[in-house]
Amino acid sequence: MLIDVLSLLPESWVRHLPVLVVLGPMLLSPICAAMPKWRIAWALALFGIITSSVFAFALLQDVMAHGRVSYALGGWAPPLGIEFAADMLNAPVLVLVSVIGVLATIFAMPTIVQDINEEKRSLFLSAYLLCFAGLMGVAITGDAFNLFVFLEISSISTYVLVAIGGSRDRRAFTAAYNYLIMGSLGATFYVIGIGFLYAATGTLNMADMASRIPEVADSKTIHAGFAFIVAGLALKAAMFPLHQWLPNAYTYSPSFVTVFLSATATKVAFYALVRLLFSVFSPELEFQQVVFTWVLAPMAAVAAIACSFQAVFQTNIKRMLAYSSVAQVGYMLMGLSLASAAGLSASMFHMINHALMKGALFMAVAGVVMSLGSSQLKDFAGVARKAPWTATALGISALSLVGVPLTAGFLSKVALFQAALMQDWWWAVVVLAISSVLAVLYVGRMLETVFFKTPGPAQLQVKEAPLMLLIPLWVLALGSIYFGLDASFITSLTDGAANVAFSGGQP
Amino acid sequence: MKTDHHVILRVTAKFLIPIITLYAFYVQFHGDYSPGGGFQAGVIFAVGIILYALIFGVVEALRLVPATFARTLALFGFLLYGSVGVWAMLNGGLFLDYDFVIPEGPDGHWGQHIGIIVIELGVLFAVAGSMLTIFYAFAGRAPEIDDEDW
Numbered sequence: 214m215l216i217d218v219l220s221l222l223p224e225s226w227v228r229h230l231p232v233l234v235v236l237g238p239m240l241l242s243p244i245c246a247a248m249p250k251w252r253i254a255w256a257l258a259l260f261g262i263i264t265s266s267v268f269a270f271a272l273l274q275d276v277m278a279h280g281r282v283s284y285a286l287g288g289w290a291p292p293l294g295i296e297f298a299a300d301m302l303n304a305p306v307l308v309l310v311s312v313i314g315v316l317a318t319i320f321a322m323p324t325i326v327q328d329i330n331e332e333k334r335s336l337f338l339s340a341y342l343l344c345f346a347g348l349m350g351v352a353i354t355g356d357a358f359n360l361f362v363f364l365e366i367s368s369i370s371t372y373v374l375v376a377i378g379g380s381r382d383r384r385a386f387t388a389a390y391n392y393l394i395m396g397s398l399g400a401t402f403y404v405i406g407i408g409f410l411y412a413a414t415g416t417l418n419m420a421d422m423a424s425r426i427p428e429v430a431d432s433k434t435i436h437a438g439f440a441f442i443v444a445g446l447a448l449k450a451a452m453f454p455l456h457q458w459l460p461n462a463y464t465y466s467p468s469f470v471t472v473f474l475s476a477t478a479t480k481v482a483f484y485a486l487v488r489l490l491f492s493v494f495s496p497e498l499e500f501q502q503v504v505f506t507w508v509l510a511p512m513a514a515v516a517a518i519a520c521s522f523q524a525v526f527q528t529n530i531k532r533m534l535a536y537s538s539v540a541q542v543g544y545m546l547m548g549l550s551l552a553s554a555a556g557l558s559a560s561m562f563h564m565i566n567h568a569l570m571k572g573a574l575f576m577a578v579a580g581v582v583m584s585l586g587s588s589q590l591k592d593f594a595g596v597a598r599k600a601p602w603t604a605t606a607l608g609i610s611a612l613s614l615v616g617v618p619l620t621a622g623f624l625s626k627v628a629l630f631q632a633a634l635m636q637d638w639w640w641a642v643v644v645l646a647i648s649s650v651l652a653v654l655y656v657g658r659m660l661e662t663v664f665f666k667t668p669g670p671a672q673l674q675v676k677e678a679p680l681m682l683l684i685p686l687w688v689l690a691l692g693s694i695y696f697g698l699d700a701s702f703i704t705s706l707t708d709g710a711a712n713v714a715f716s717g718g719q720p
Numbered sequence: 721m722k723t724d725h726h727v728i729l730r731v732t733a734k735f736l737i738p739i740i741t742l743y744a745f746y747v748q749f750h751g752d753y754s755p756g757g758g759f760q761a762g763v764i765f766a767v768g769i770i771l772y773a774l775i776f777g778v779v780e781a782l783r784l785v786p787a788t789f790a791r792t793l794a795l796f797g798f799l800l801y802g803s804v805g806v807w808a809m810l811n812g813g814l815f816l817d818y819d820f821v822i823p824e825g826p827d828g829h830w831g832q833h834i835g836i837i838v839i840e841l842g843v844l845f846a847v848a849g850s851m852l853t854i855f856y857a858f859a860g861r862a863p864e865i866d867d868e869d870w
Contacts, residue, residue, distance in 0.1 A: 225812075244799070286814065288813060
């Protein structure tokens, strides 16, 4: 179903693909910051991210055709030099992040006019490009320390992006500060863990590390490093109970930032967790199985139920969706902690679907908020009458979130159930089913308000969202339907990813 | 005559600032083959300007190094770093492969030397510019609530 992007690119570019996916946005970021007219900065940002997504598609095709692609930065061969490596585990993540990036950038045009003061817009777009480049870097790098550097690039710019919401709602400052403290803790834990691993193995290259860990796997150093890494990345991925930064950060940041972060940042952190757990460490290690069974799986179960429950009682629609995000991270972690290829494939599948539907949901909410000026659930009464296109896309994505048949969310939940049943984890199926019922409650409450409540005078002033917002919104909503009918493309990618993960990520 | 309480500070600072700046360049140009380099040099250079701002006031410092100049310097430094990488790519090497910075035979390694110096210059500009921008952002921030308003 893909156009053969790879053959369209000049021959000499192909070997540079791993670095090109990061380079464009990163080098355009300072140029954007210097732009006096923010529309030029926006055009540059869009251009940079489109090129990045073209390269990401080409890289995916390259990986599908030829297997693992490695790039030695500065000509220093790995494991000594820094390596950018693409395989079936991270190439789909790169494509996901960059496609969401393109859609989010188009969506940014109408919304940042409302959310951000004019003199800050160029700088805002510059920080956004840095954040994007950082996320792509986390996904592409094959070096454990380099991953930390990119994680920090993306996180620090994210704090800025969240704090910019402070010009409209002062609570964004405390949300950003809270996120900064928590995020720095996560990054510190990660780098401490890497320090332990470096002490024990003497290498920072992930593939090299993976081959050296089994010899020293019984040492306390490796155990401590493992614990630090899991805690650090789980914090970044908003694993329960380390998710406290997320609801406020999503609620008070500008709507564009919420869309972009909800669809990419936690996904990339989740990818990093998968990369470290499956292709640096290995699920066969005894201590890792203990962590899967007694830490990750129970936390995932609590997240799926407790945070869905919290979502039911939220009065702010953005906060409700934020709690739902934490619950969905629980689903993904549940699939991961099965430690089986089917489970990992299902949770990657759910990750991609969740990016599509949560991106669309936050976009649709932003579309209504633009003319309504409030994100309280009660103020959304009957807005569907005035903004039918926005509300319909909201409805489709919300149904996908619940997991109604014919939507992508249904297929990934079924895949998760099947993977759990394969190992007789009946309790996991029950937990996910209860969580889905709770999702029906909060999504139902939202849809009832939007479609069936009588609109008041304020709601009658609501206008349809601008076209620049509707296009990316509907691309995502139709994506949820398309992959609900025919998910063979995504499942082939995620099965490939699971295969790579379980073969130890070796070339 | 108006008494100046800070005369010792001013005289000492005037004496020290050129030395600090010179030391920054010393660290900079030894960075490619001994401890030091662009990051430390950038910080030391910015410290010279920040000392000037502390002693003579932010307004004077802004006349010496305008905020837009500091920001542009940081952006330029970042781009300089990146462009060395792209330049190596255009010459047929991998990203940041200094062996391809200048055309030379397979045994020539002058490119390594030139590459690292340009990179370190980029780091110097980026760090000095960023430090100053951060300092100006804090120092130039007007308190939102006056003390009398409480």
